[in-house]
Amino acid sequence: MLGEFHLIINHNIKEMEQLKQELSFYKRFVSLLPFSFTYSDPELRMKLTKDENVNLIKNSTANNRELKITSTPRVPFEEIEIFLNEILDVVPHHIVFINSEGIVTLCNAQAAIDLHVDRENVVGKHLRELLQIPDEQIKMLETLRTGMPIINQEILDKNY
Known part of the structure; x- marks a missing residue:
């Protein structure tokens, strides 16, 4: 025992x-x-x-x-985007990152295909150039202006 x-x-x-x-x-x-x-x-x-x-x-x-x-090392967000880019390209949804001025910093493959753009030409440009609609209609820019997230709001637009 x-x-x-x-x-x-x-x-x-x-x-x-x-x-x-x-x-x-x-x-x-x-x-x-x-x-x-x-x-x-x-x-x-x-x-x-x-x-x-x-x-x-x-x-x-x-x-x-x-x-x-x-962890101690702080990695610049630009390097994180490079790391994420290949992962986000396999996601079958639109993923677009913008900075605080509304400039596109990342556009995944699906968004580029569906919006008929070359993502290398979109990155570095304002979001309105990607979506081809006025700033007032872009909800992401409204969030930047007000600092308030937009949650559970239906958007009837071809881009969303």
């Missing part, structure tokens, strides 16, 4: 060591990603947040657990 108990404890210790090693692997992987993000899993009631600071924070309550991974 004691031998079985000892065997179970050794097995559990090995399993714990494997889990610690796996967690270290994931932490290291996430810390190398060149952007901040938050991922929530409602089924597991867990949230993972990565930002540019240098702390690792684990918060847990009875219902929710949060793991916050941070």
Whole structure:
């Protein structure tokens, strides 16, 4: 009986060591990603947040657990866009990034195809040149002007 108990404890210790090693692997992987993000899993009631600071924070309550991974190197957003560009090209929806002046900084392949533009010619130009509509009708520019997000508003326009 004691031998079985000892065997179970050794097995559990090995399993714990494997889990610690796996967690270290994931932490290291996430810390190398060149952007901040938050991922929530409602089924597991867990949230993972990565930002540019240098702390690792684990918060847990009875219902929710949060793991916050941070890293020191701050990567310029332009480099993040380059990193994301190939990933976003496989998304079958329009994805366009603009800066605070309304200048297009990224346009995925699907948006370029559907809007009949060469994305190399669109990047660096104002959003109105991509959408071919007046600024007053571009909801993204309204958000820039007011600082208020537009949520759950139907837009009847070929570009959206």
